[in-house]
Amino acid sequence: MTKAAADLKTEAPSVTALPVRVAANAPIEAHGIARNPGMKLDLGFLESMRNVNRSALERRVASLTKRRSIKADNQAAWLLRSISLMDLTTLNSNDTDERVRRLCAKAINPLRADIIEGLGLGDEKIRPAAVCVYHPFVATTAEAVKGTGIHVAAVSTSFPHGLAPLRTRIQEIEASVADGADEIDVVIPRGLVFGAKWQELYDEIVAFRAACGEAHLKVILGTGDLATLRNVMLASMVAMMAGADFVKTSTGKESVNATLPVGLAMVRSIRAYFEHTGYLIGFKPAGGISTAKASLDWLVLMKEELGRPWLEPELFRFGASSLLTDIERQLEHHLTGRYSANHRHAMA
Template sequence: MSNIHRIGDAPSAHSARNPGVPFDQAWVEAVRVNLSAVERRTSTLGARRSVKKDWQAAWLLRAVTCIDLTTLAGDDTPGRVERLCAKARQPIAPEMLAQLGVPHLTVGAVCVYHEMVETAVRALEGTDIPVAAVSTGFPAGLSPLSTRLAEIEASVAAGAREIDIVISRRHVLTGDWQALYDEVRAYREACGPAHVKTILATGELGSIEKVGKASMVCMMAGADFIKTSTGMEGVNATLPVGLVMCRQIRDYQERTGQKIGFKPAGGIAQAKVALNWLALMKEELGDDWLKPDLFRFGASRLLGDIERQLEHFLTGRYSATHRHALG
């Protein structure tokens, strides 16, 4: 199990901030996407990158360290959030970790609404697990700008170290890239020391080329992460949009030297799907994007399936799903 031993504790959850660059309309307009090539590239990913046995267990443990463990329900209670934070502290049963030869690991972050930020911060005291708050009128982003900015500031004051903002889709749909840049720049300023993750809601942007352009504008404006979805659109994280966003991250790094994080979110509930995303990161961006400072899963159900797969690896048997509840 030497491959598993390489996991260890999760690295620091935060890399250097992205200062952004001045808005460049020509750079945005130069973004082009060949949809058929993108679909062909991603359709073969699972067949080309197949990890088995102890390698698979190691990759799944790494996936755990990259999860933003999330609860965004209207019936959230302090008790539910506290249980989720307890799971974030100990996502895999200690006896399983002992068998795998891994001393300890945690998830990448806990993601909640503003109302539950203080509860999560208290529950995670003594750890380095950051609290992420969804903000700016999540999920639609249609509240007044002053309200959206105040919401960011309130969550940072309550202890959130990451803010997941939603962009105004209308700016993308109408091609008003300067307005999108100005909006995200204002969000970044309101975040202060907290990292900003920009949610594109890719399923609502009209075309995959607009996904590429919006990704670039958000990074130019200072986004530390770009994120596919709120998880509440009709279409959420897909490998084709993930590939397009990763290519923009690579282009931005080549031009500025700045590494930007990536977060697929919505509908990622199976371990085998998580492995495909990790393979995409490794192939397109490299090993640095296999760690939580540059890669996260936005997920609420993924952890349970990963636990089931790890138990199968250790015992040869699948356990019942209810044995791996999150809260």
């Protein structure tokens, strides 16, 4: 066991009280959420999580999306919540500093003035929780969103495959934190999961957590590459044991990204970890979530499975690039009865 892993050995923590409801984008201390310190790798606990019933999860997901119908003003309110839970993301090969600045401007003012007025929001600030970029654009993003309450998230550790040498991946985290990132999205080498190399995976994530310092750690599993829900469940649990603040489905670069059955498996691992340790872990589905309807399905899943506390940005995020455009279109339809073209809702 590495020294970093040994340092995470702690006595059994007291149970953390569930956070109270506060305004979106409030600082994390306002929610009273104790940060996950991790725990020693417990292979016995891990073994107890191996049995995953895919057909039961799929039936549960199907029932969730059919039983809940959110309409009219309630739908508009839930869509505004979706905006506040969003990591507005650009991870393209043609990203530039100017494009990132435009995306940050959209994050600061995500809705057109006429929609804000029509919804009666007044001075209420509805903004994405974070802007997520590659490392070279972290400093640009930090400067652009300074003082707004929007977090700066960086994808690190040889995103999207995680196959660079460990020291290189750790240095990338350290560089992003130094440039102003307060959230780090790391990717795991999927081969460690296939080989059941849990100690090696655990030690790597512990090292990532140490490199993050005060920045929060989101661990991307690359679920589309993991083949089975059992692998998803076990990888989620190892990440949380190693100190992850969030577990995240996908890089958005896999052939299959966030799906509701995968999400259900991951949120149940979060619930099991909470029951075992008393610590609340966040969840971030990412990749392929591009419609307002899809965002509502995910919110229903979180509300039904984990409860109201997981509808706050400190415990739930969407990784999204085009979702905001469709939400804005749906909100305009709510006000006018007409759908507008995408180009009327400028992004980056």
